[in-house]
Amino acid sequence: MDTENIKIQIKTLFGLEEVLAEEIRKLGGKDVEVKNRAVNCEGDLGFLYKINYSARTALKIIVPLLTFKAWDENRFYDKLYAFPWDEYMNVDQTFAIDATIYSERFNHSQFISLKMKDAIADYFNFKYRKRPSVDTQNPDIKFHLHIDRELVTISLDSSGDALFKRGYRKEQGEAPINEVLASGMLQLAGWDGKGNFLDPMCGSGTLLIEAAMIALDLPAQIFRKKFGFQNWKNYDEELFKNIKEVRINRVKEFAGKIIGYDIDPNMLHASRINIEAAEMEEIIEVKEQDFFDSKKELFPLTLVFNPPYDERIEITDDEFYKKIGDTFKKSYPNTLAWLISSDLDSMKKIGLRPSRKIKLFNGKLECRFMQYEMYEGTKKIHKLENK
Numbered sequence: 001m002d003t004e005n006i007k008i009q010i011k012t013l014f015g016l017e018e019v020l021a022e023e024i025r026k027l028g029g030k031d032v033e034v035k036n037r038a039v040n041c042e043g044d045l046g047f048l049y050k051i052n053y054s055a056r057t058a059l060k061i062i063v064p065l066l067t068f069k070a071w072d073e074n075r076f077y078d079k080l081y082a083f084p085w086d087e088y089m090n091v092d093q094t095f096a097i098d099a100t101i102y103s104e105r106f107n108h109s110q111f112i113s114l115k116m117k118d119a120i121a122d123y124f125n126f127k128y129r130k131r132p133s134v135d136t137q138n139p140d141i142k143f144h145l146h147i148d149r150e151l152v153t154i155s156l157d158s159s160g161d162a163l164f165k166r167g168y169r170k171e172q173g174e175a176p177i178n179e180v181l182a183s184g185m186l187q188l189a190g191w192d193g194k195g196n197f198l199d200p201m202c203g204s205g206t207l208l209i210e211a212a213m214i215a216l217d218l219p220a221q222i223f224r225k226k227f228g229f230q231n232w233k234n235y236d237e238e239l240f241k242n243i244k245e246v247r248i249n250r251v252k253e254f255a256g257k258i259i260g261y262d263i264d265p266n267m268l269h270a271s272r273i274n275i276e277a278a279e280m281e282e283i284i285e286v287k288e289q290d291f292f293d294s295k296k297e298l299f300p301l302t303l304v305f306n307p308p309y310d311e312r313i314e315i316t317d318d319e320f321y322k323k324i325g326d327t328f329k330k331s332y333p334n335t336l337a338w339l340i341s342s343d344l345d346s347m348k349k350i351g352l353r354p355s356r357k358i359k360l361f362n363g364k365l366e367c368r369f370m371q372y373e374m375y376e377g378t379k380k381i382h383k384l385e386n387k
């Protein structure tokens with residue numbers, strides 16, 4: 001592998017591609033190109049380590065190794081058998097294959113993954129008289145197989161476990177929000193650590209912790225113990241150590257407040273455990289408070305939340321969302337508020353016209369991330385409602 005000029009693909013969630021692209025540019029990526037649920041770029045080995053350690057909206061970072069066309073399984077096997085696999089792994093290392101297939105020719109992903117496994121094992125067996133083992137749970141080396149019609153791309157996984165697994169979430173609620181989605185929402189909402197932050201229905205605290213990590217400029221994977229690239233043959237331990245030190249030295253002071261409300265004591269308990277795991281007890285405050293009885297106490301304020309969907313908690317949707325709108329209007333003047341929901345009909349009961357509407361997915365649920373602008377004075381609210 002040319003360690004100076006590596007082609008890199010960074011996978012993300014739908015709707016966060018531009019956020020990720022901006023992160024990659026700021027981290028020093030070259031030739032940044034936005035794709036569907038992914039961003040392509042180029043960089044050296046140090047940059048690959050840096051984005052794994054720092055990028056907040058990256059799910060998985062892979063390096064394409066081989067691209068070819070195959071019309072049948074024999075050609076597929078032959079092309080793979082001819083590839084120099086021992087440049088990327090040792091015969092004593094375990095490996096696994098993740099397959100994504102969009103092809104009528106190769107429509108059985110398990111069978112075609114098996115074919116790839118055979119080609120790799122046969123290559124090593126011919127050359128070293130020994131076969132490497134497959135470990136689907138905790139492999140040393142993970143390959144990605146992508147087939148689009150007859151175009152085959154083989155990539156090397158530099159991340160290991162998916163990058164939304166930050167390492168601080170010990171407890172989760174019934175409908176937790178993915179850490180990558182949480183960070184993407186905060187960046188879409190313009191949260192940069194200036195001012196104060198409130199999540200008025202904080203659940204297990206993911207938005208709060210991601211908000212604090214942005215405010216302090218903490219690298220996203222500061223708690224992660226292991227990355228896929230650490231098992232690569234060209235792993236440079238000294239280089240990775242230096243990259244981590246440089247990033248840690250950039251951590252900032254934060255003068256504002258990050259506060260979470262919830263009415264469920266179990267959720268507050270879960271959020272406190274996670275906040276402690278993230279070592280954020282001095283930065284984040286959570287308290288038992290009904291948002292509908294609250295008033296704006298922090299100025300300036302960024303307000304972002306993930307209200308409970310009816311999958312998570314029994315609520316009368318229309319009434320619940322109407323109360324959100326009433327509380328916005330009555331108690332949170334001069335505020336930009338953002339919320340995400342899959343309940344698109346009930347969101348209309350908020351009674352305010354959203355000034356921005358972004359399509360996102362929370363797991364498989366199609367959602368809208370809405371921005372509402374509250375102005376002081378009923379006249380402006382009336383004008384906003386009747387736009």
